[in-house]
Amino acid sequence: MQVSHTPAAVSASFDDPNLLSAAGLVPIMRLAQNAGLSELAQQxxxxxxxxxxxxGSKVSSLVAGMVAGADSIDDMAVLRHGAMAKLFHRIYAPSTLGSFLRAFTFGHVRQLDAVASRLLQSLSRQTSLLVSGEDQYTFLDVDDTIIEVHGHAKQGSGYGYSGVRGLNALLATASTPDSAPVILAQRLRRGAVGSPRGAQRLVRDSLATLRRLHQIDGARVLVRADSAFYGHATVTAAISAGADVSVTARMDPVVKKAIAGIDDHAWTPIEYPEAIYDEATDRWISNAEVAEVPFTAFTSRKKNERVPGRLVVRRIPELNQDNKNVAQPGLFDLHRFHTFFxxxxxDxxxxxxxxxxxxxxxxxxxxxxxxxxxxxPSGVFTANAAWLVLAAMAFNLTRGAATITGPGLAKATxxxxxxxxxKIINIPARIASSARRIILHLPRNWPWQDQWQALFEHGHGPPAMAVT
Structure with missing residues (x-):
């Protein structure tokens, strides 16, 4: 694509007060208003x-800025341009919002967690955030990640398992085979913290929130996690709340002994990268195979604290590592194993x-x-912890809005x-007024006009507003 005029023939002006760069904030913040975001934060x-x-207004402003793409306090200025003040009231300056976040203590962050949980419950009543069939599992996934920071002014920063200086964010998400993930709970932790620290409470809180969601009432839940969370506290917290677990197991001597006891004829080929489906035998032709064996986890603990289940093992052939260019077979088969409890x-x-x-x-x-x-954005740990909760709320709000527009934007894939x-948020628009009505003039031939229109009509827009 090329510019249709030479630079000398093009001029620019920043003096139009009736322009918007994010017209999609109108229906999305109407959705947040209907879900009670401001009232919940105020309460x-x-x-x-x-x-x-x-x-309430400050939390709404921060969430709106994140929905529009803000990733710092300064970016909240995106809410104060053009005609934004004609559509939204109490739009705070970035410096005011920064002072608000820096006044948080740990207790206030937990209060904001309560707001995020209740906002998600309200969104689930207004949108199709999570849809689960009768015989399907709803998946609760737990994982942590390092958010890189620079400089020693960041409270709590340190070098964690990744070798990167940062802070550690622990997340729990919920998804179904037919729905994209949403964030149920989140915690910001010191950068050098161990992954499972606090996971027990996070799982317990997440399952409590999940049970309250409108579409998930009574559904089966499967908690999935990697080997960092394979511990008695996390696993039993999930099982005590009525969920099943699927957690990667560490290759300790007990697990290795269980793998060694699997019969050679028990392995079944599985669909794996580069696998081929053979219609004649109705099976996958694959180097990867899977088998299972009954297994009791945490046998070193008291008898009533042990958890019965099964160990599912996937094995992949280990090729000759001496020759990197030729897949040379060895004298006998060697395999790499991946196991989960x-x-x-x-099946x-x-x-x-x-x-x-x-x-x-x-x-x-x-x-x-x-x-x-x-x-x-801040050197204050609790301000960053509150920022993480607000980011989770913006993520869920954006996902909820996407489900209204149809299947095209609703799936994570x-x-x-x-x-x-x-597609539906950062849309340029011009505001006009006629007969005490605000009219949004949107771009002609916008490729995702139908999706935006569906979202706008769902919330009915602000009073006395029309769209052209």
């Missing part, structure tokens, strides 16, 4: 002094495929790091929040 937050005044009722092959889908939470981590968590912002 639950007790941040002291004038810094905490009008907490599960209490689910899924061996389906259980393995389901456990591998735990990687969906990695997409959520990447999505957040490409938007609101691209950087942590087809749209990240950046895609949603590009």
């Amino acid at each position: 639950w937050l007790s941040v002291p002094t004038d810094k905490g005044a009008n907490a 599960t209490t689910s009722t899924l 061996t092959v389906v259980a393995d495929k389901t456990h591998r889908a735990h990687a969906v939470i990695e997409q959520v981590n990447a999505d957040l790091k490409n938007s609101a968590l691209a950087r942590l 087809t749209a990240t929040t950046a895609t949603i912002r590009r």
